Amino acid sequence: METEKGLLIVLSGPSGVGKGTVRKAIFSEPDIQFEYSISVTSRKMRPGEVDGVDYFFKTRDEFETMIKNDELLEYTEYVGNYYGTPVDYVKKTLNEGKDVFLEIEVEGAKQVRNKFPDGLFIFLIPPSLSELENRIKTRGTETDDLIRSRMTVAKNELKMMNLYDYVVENDKVEHAVEKIKAIVIAEHCRRNRVEKRFKKILGVD
Numbered sequence: 598m599e600t601e602k603g604l605l606i607v608l609s610g611p612s613g614v615g616k617g618t619v620r621k622a623i624f625s626e627p628d629i630q631f632e633y634s635i636s637v638t639s640r641k642m643r644p645g646e647v648d649g650v651d652y653f654f655k656t657r658d659e660f661e662t663m664i665k666n667d668e669l670l671e672y673t674e675y676v677g678n679y680y681g682t683p684v685d686y687v688k689k690t691l692n693e694g695k696d697v698f699l700e701i702e703v704e705g706a707k708q709v710r711n712k713f714p715d716g717l718f719i720f721l722i723p724p725s726l727s728e729l730e731n732r733i734k735t736r737g738t739e740t741d742d743l744i745r746s747r748m749t750v751a752k753n754e755l756k757m758m759n760l761y762d763y764v765v766e767n768d769k770v771e772h773a774v775e776k777i778k779a780i781v782i783a784e785h786c787r788r789n790r791v792e793k794r795f796k797k798i799l800g801v802d
C-alpha cells in the first residue's frame with residue numbers, strides 16, 4: 598500500500614515577529630509529530646547558533662552552487678544574505694508520510710505555495726508594529742541600519758497576509774503555539790487524515 602504523503606506546514610511572517618521562538622516552543626513539546634526542515638543560509642553565524650542545528654551555514658559561492666544544482670525548493674536574498682530550503686529533505690520526509698515544518702520569510706513562502714499548493718500556510722503577526730520593532734531591538738542581533746531595513750521589509754510583508762490559509766497573532770508564545778497546533782489538527786481532520794490515523798491505531802478498517 599502506498600504511504601500517504603505528509604503535510605507541508607509553512608510558518609511565515611515578518612522578521613522579529615517571533616517565528617523562531619514559536620517554532621522552538623512547538624518543537625520542545627513532547628507530543629509533536631512534525632519534522633523541522635533546517636534551512637541553508639549565507640549569513641554569518643550568531644553567537645550561540647550551531648551549524649546543522651539552526652542553519653546549514655554556507656559561503657555565498659557554496660549557496661550559489663546549490664542554486665545552480667537545483668538543490669533548493671525555494672530561496673531568496675533577504676537583507677543581503679541568501680536563505681533557502683533544501684529540496685531533497687522535504688520531498689523524502691513528506692514521502693515517508695511525515696509532516697514537514699518550514700519557518701521561512703514571505704518571498705520564499707510564495708515560491709513554496711506555487712510548488713506545493715496543498716501545503717498549509719500560516720502567517721504570524723505581531724500585536725502591533727511598535728511591538729514588532731521592539732522585539733527586533735530587544736533581540737539585540739541587528740545593527741540600527743539592519744533594524745530599519747527589516748522594518749521596511751516587514752511593512753511590505755504584512756500586506757501579504759491575505760495569501761495565507763491562517764493568520765495567527767503572536768501575543769503570547771504559548772497562545773500562538775496552541776493556535777498553530779489546533780490549526781494543524783483541524784487541517785488533518787479536513788483532509789481526512791485523523792480518521793485514518795485513529796483507524797490505524799484502533800486496528801479497524
Ligand SMILES: Nc1ncnc2c1ncn2[C@@H]1O[C@H](COP(=O)(O)OP(=O)(O)OP(=O)(O)O)[C@@H](O)[C@H]1O
Pocket residue numbers: 610611612613614615616617618619732733735736767768769770
Ligand atoms: N510572544 C512574544 N512576546 C514577547 N517577545 C517575543 C514573543 N515572541 C518572540 N519574542 C521575542 O522577539 C524577538 C524576535 O523573535 P524571533 O527571533 O523568534 O523572531 P523571528 O520572526 O524568528 O525573527 P527573524 O525572522 O528575524 O529570524 C526575540 O527576542 C524573542 O524572544
Ligand SMILES: Nc1nc2c(ncn2[C@@H]2O[C@H](COP(=O)(O)O)[C@@H](O)[C@H]2O)c(=O)[nH]1
Pocket residue numbers: 610611612616636637640671672673675680681682700701702703704705706
Ligand atoms: N525564504 C527563506 N527564508 C528563510 C529561510 N530560513 C530562514 N528564513 C527567514 O529569513 C529571515 C531572516 O532570518 P535570520 O535567522 O537571519 O533572522 C527570517 O524571516 C527567517 O524566517 C529559508 O530557508 N528560506
